[in-house]
Amino acid sequence: MRKKVEKPKKNRNLQKTRAEILEAAFGEVFTRGFQGVSVDDIVAKTNLTKGAFYHQFPTKLDLGYSLVEEVIQPMTYSRWIEPLKKYENPLQGILDQLKQLIGKAHPVHLQYGCPLNNLVQEMAPQDSIFKEKLATALHNWIEGIEKELNRGKQNGFIRPEVDTRQVAHFVVMAHEGFYGMLKGLNDPKAFQALYNSIEKYFETIKNI
């Protein structure tokens, strides 16, 4: 009996440990970069031992891969794709989300940029598995946007001849570009300039 009860508990604990490490690592990597953070730094932010860390993630790179797959990908989905589903017109949804999540974000948050973009810029050239995981995250984002745009096209908000895959590429590029620029510019007016341009671009694809 004991064994049967213990096993699921152990699994639950392992999952809790994993979640605790990933949460701590996300914050550290987001603010200091992947190469700027050591396993010791991450362990110090948890109540765990270094042994518990290595039990979950044999190397720091393994942790990085899991950060992309288990934290950043679901986060991208829930911030940038899920909210579009409540809009009849996804173009309006994309503009509203940009305003909400970037335009109204506190400068302290914006100074760290986008967790996915940061890792792409820092780690894609350093490690081929990292690059593969990051490319998958970007592709899933593009595909998610494309799907919403296709729905918008079916609902008559987007011109029938528009290549929604192409627009989805551009939309994701613009999100990463917005974050990247706002991180580099000490200029609160920059968001509006960028926003107005993407709004104008949408004019070229929307059904009138």
Add this chain to the structure above:
Amino acid sequence: MRKKVEKPKKNRNLQKTRAEILEAAFGEVFTRGFQGVSVDDIVAKTNLTKGAFYHQFPTKLDLGYSLVEEVIQPMTYSRWIEPLKKYENPLQGILDQLKQLIGKAHPVHLQYGCPLNNLVQEMAPQDSIFKEKLATALHNWIEGIEKELNRGKQNGFIRPEVDTRQVAHFVVMAHEGFYGMLKGLNDPKAFQALYNSIEKYFETIKNI
């Protein structure tokens, strides 16, 4: 007499040393990130001693600031602004440069992204002086593009009501976004998708 001859020679040598260090550092930082490279790594890529390095750059951060001001800023100017001057229509110049420098670039080069964007993403949140230097580099780029767009407006290629500052912001964002995306995606078709969208955006501002 000897002293008078020696002094300019010493200055020339110091300048040569500085250039040698900056060149080596640029390559290392471009391919491995600022935090991923040590002073030792950089010195090893030169024929100089560590003493010669520290004589030029008291700290690694000082080297980083000089990389932005003495290497990356002039490079940005000569790659993305200077070539526009030979175009009557700067919008065409911007599109041609994107095709030339990104669309036709070898994938090996694109995998490392844009030297300026990389440093912005990595170092802007880490150090306020770095951020200031990087913001200046971005602002100079935006201003350079704005100036060319104003010329294009005067020549009748851009609609009179267009806010050229805003367009310049968007153009620089798109450059950084292009580099950022291509670095993350293993997809040679991505450039065309992005390029077509910026071309469409230009349709909204050009004089017909």
